[in-house]
Amino acid sequence: MRFLILLPFFGLACCFVNAQNDTYQGVVEDYNSKETVPFATVAVYNADVLVNGTTTDENGQFKLKIAEDFTHFEVSFIGYENTTVQFTEIQNLKNIRFVLTPSITALDEVVVQGEQTTSQLKIDRKIINLGADLQQAGATTLDAFDQITEIQTDLGTGSLSLRGSGNVRLLINGKPSSMNPTELLEQLPASSVQRVEIITSPSAKNQADGLSGIINVILKKNGAKGLNTNLNAGAGTMRYSYGVDGNYNVSWINFRWNLSQTGRGMNSKQSISQLYDNGNTRDFFAPHDFYGLSRRLDTGLDFFINENNELSVGLDYTRDFHGFFNDTFYSNVTDREDYVYTRNSSHDHETTNFNVNYRTKFTRKNHFLEFDYQFSNNDNLLPAIDFEEDVFLFNEERRNDNILNAIALDYSLPLTEKILVEAGGSWNGRNLTSSLFTNLAGASESFDVFKYDESLLGIYGLTNITSGKLTYQVGLRYENLISNSINLSNSQTTDLKFSNFFPSLHVSYSINEANTLNMGYSRRVSRPNFRNINPFQARNQYFEWVANPGLRPEFSNNLETNYQYNGEKLSASAAFFYRYRTDVIERLQNIDAEGVLRNVFDNIGEKHSYGVEASVSYKLMDFWNSQLSANYYHTTVDQDIFLSWDELYSSNLIFKNTFKISKALSADISYRQNFKTQNAFDFIEPRNRIDVAVRLKLLENRLAMNLRIVDLLDNNLMYRTAVTQNVKQNEVWRFQSQTFGFLLSASYKLFQNKGKTRNRKNRNYQYGGTTD
Incomplete structure (x- = not known):
């Protein structure tokens, strides 16, 4: 029956079936602490046959829709004794309370993982x-x-x-x-x-x-008991990957690791036609060849000092290389013969992230103090060499060394069961050194250096109040930013200081168990930073970035409303927003006489933006789930600088269908439509694609094989038209949209630790943080 339905589905046939199901919902708690147990497994059995199952959410709550007959529930989580509850013991199916007792000996795990986002x-x-x-x-x-x-x-x-x-x-x-x-x-x-x-x-x-x-x-953080390992390997269109991750967890310490290597290539072709106001023309065809290789090591230690104190240390190292090879064929150039321009360039960078996090938890729930330190070092080397008709023009070498230090302290205090107060502060400092070495044919070499230092201090206070079905959250943040820069080639300096307050207000109303309504307000900022004032930025034969050290901060006031409904078969959500921005920082564009697109950021005026987002998911059958999501965004610009268009808009749609063909085999068919996108200086024509994916699980779900095809019909071309003050440019970009990918993954528990262990509590920690 399932295969018969799948076949006409490709012809856009649709079938709706309704079934009467009972919904069981409740909570899983710890017997001793009375705290909820997040991500516990709730399995439903009819005698010895597994009927259904789910896991509790981050609040320890669960909801199960059961259509078949069953005899009992089995509830489990690592570090606890399994609990069996007979169907006859359930008195209120809307308010079930399962209690787990901590175990001295470890038990095998049962994992139920959803197939759908x-x-x-x-x-x-x-x-x-x-x-x-x-x-x-x-x-x-x-x-x-x-x-x-x-x-x-x-x-x-x-x-x-x-x-x-x-x-x-x-x-x-x-x-x-x-x-x-x-x-x-x-x-x-x-x-x-x-x-x-x-x-x-x-x-x-x-x-x-x-x-x-x-x-x-x-x-994800690997934290299962004992010694665990996961292997994965994948291959596809001009790409491959392989890696291993796992952990070793004993009673007071957990060691986790993740090692991977990824190789990725891409071929794309770009055709551009330029027509100047004075009648001059220029066309060029640019095949882009790209190859990248990335190696990554992510490791860490979690120390469970005691029931109230945890310390985590993490190290993340990435070595990444990209190579770019471009032969651009210029034709129809006014007053010039056709020619070939070649640029060979690369990007080699190393990134090291080191993190220390310490949390101490007090007696009351949600009462804690947390400290976090983050160090990040990113070194970049970007060499390039340019030729015209095989004649050397110049070579250059750009270096960017970026160091970031960040410290944060957060304190959470529940005054009562209904009132929670949070406060904290953060400091982050950034040091950037950017240099450019240039060797022009027939000219002397040059070496230029740009230095940038930034310090940001932030302090916040937040109060969360619950009153019946209403929850209020009121907050205020203060930030002070100081930045200094110097261009050593011409001694040009900048000294910027900004001190601002940022209020926020959020209200949530739980209409009932299935319906939630939220409203929020926040004030945001975009300050000039090193990306705006660094004179030695990316450039090639197609575009270049121009620095603007005179930028002013842009501020935004954001209002939004969100609604979500979660039913047995149907779930839906909708969001509406309005955003008012002043001193808008816009990317201005101009095409020079050589056909190079010059980009510079400048303050242009005000923007009024609004939009809507909506999503509907419906379970058509037990094995077929369909989801339709769409959005629309519109912006009106009140500017005092030339823009080609001052009415901007974009929208897209995703129609996703997932099928559980059998216990081992699943499939996904997704359709994506991007409608016309209107920007300040260009617009992109509508485009669409179909993606298909299939998964086969074997060996009791320890082995999985996945096949994924992106852009099945290979028709997702980009047609873009740009209009500046003196040039109209038509562009067709055939990037490597269609890709085939195959992934093989395996997971295995090498041994189970039988000693007494303690499970680290899952926490929804939000870093107050650092600047990007």
Whole structure:
């Protein structure tokens, strides 16, 4: 029957079936502490046959829909005795309380993992639990973001945005990295991500940077008892990967590790036609060849000092190399013969992150003090050599050395069961040295250096009050930023000082168990930083960046409303937002006489933005789940500087269908539509694609094989038209959209520790933090 339904589905046939199911919900608690137990397994049996199962959420709560007859529940979690509760003992199916007793001897684990990405709505954020989404198997985190409607990505350009704006702050485990966000996401495998937090209305606890919000990627931490290891290997279109991760956990210490190597290539072709106002023309065809190799080591130690004190130490080292090879064929150039321009360049960088985190927990729930220190060092080497018709023009070598130190202290105090007060502070310092060596044919060599220092102090206070179904969260943050820079080639300096307050207000109303409504306000800022004032930035034969040390800060006031419904078969969410921005920092574009696109940031005026996001998921059958997600964003610009368009908009849609064909075999078919995107100086025509993924699980789920095809029909070309004050440019970009990927992964417990162990409590720690 399942295969008969799958076949007409490709012809867009749709079948709806309703079934009457009973819903059981409740909580799992610790017998001694009475605290809830997050991620405990709740399994449903009919005699010896497993009927259904789930895991509790981060609050220890669960909800199960059971259509079949069953005899009893079995509840388990590592470090606890298994608990069996008969069906006849359940008195109120909407308020079940399971109690787990700590175990002196360790027990085998039962793992139930969802096949589909799910979301949770919190008072100030939306949490995307990646689960075991088939479209993310073997993919990078950037690829995984492409499957999340709330995050807008472009796999061709590597761009990342929220709600139509690229002013996004990216965090990994609540902390920044000195690496470029796109490169960082391309290095992280999606399988290492536990959840993604989309914070479009950040509270005062979060640093105020990132006008459109914060994307916080929470990585998995291996912490199972005993000695555990996971192996994975993948191959696909011009890419491969392999790695090993695991942990060794005894009663008071846990050692975790993750080693991986990834190789990735890409071929893309770009055709550009330029027409100047004076009648001059220039066309060029640019095949881009890219190859990258990344090696990563992530390791750490967790010390469980006692029941109330934990210390974690982590080290993350990445060595990454990218090579770029471009032969650009120029034709139809006014007053010039056709010619070939060659640029061979590369990017070699090393990144070291060191983190120390200490938490002491007091007697009362949610009463703790936490200290965090983060050190990040990113060294970049970017050499390039240029030729025209095989004649040497010049070679250059850019270096960027970026050091970041960050300290944070957070304190949480529950005054009563209904009132929680949080306070804390953070300091981060950045030191950047950027240099450019240039050797021009027939000219003397030059060497220029730019130095930048930045210090940011932040202090916040936050109060959370619960009154019946209403929860209020009020916060205020103060930040003081001081930055200094000097261009040693011409002694040009900048001395910037900014001191500002940032309020936040959030209200959450639980209408009932299935319906939640949130409203939020936050004030955000985008300050001039080293990316805006560094004169030695990326450039090639197509574009260049120009520094502007005279930028002023941009401020944004954000209002939003979120709604979420979670039913037995149907779940839905919707979000509406309005954003008012002043002294907007816009990327201005101009094409010079040589056809090079010059980019410079400048303050242009005001922006009024609004938008809507919506998602509906429906379980058509027990083995078929369908989800439709869409968004629309619109911005009006009141500017005092020339823009080609002052009405900006974008929208996209994802239609995802997942099938549980059998116990071992699953499939996913996703359709993505990007509608016309209108920017200040260009617009992109609509485009679409179909992605397919299949997974086969063997050996009691210890071995998994995944096949994924992105852009099945290979038609996801980008058509872009740019208009500046003196040039109209038409562009067709055929990047390597269609890719095939195969992933093989295996997990195995080498041995189970039989001694008494203590499980580290899961905590929703949000770093108040550092600047990106």
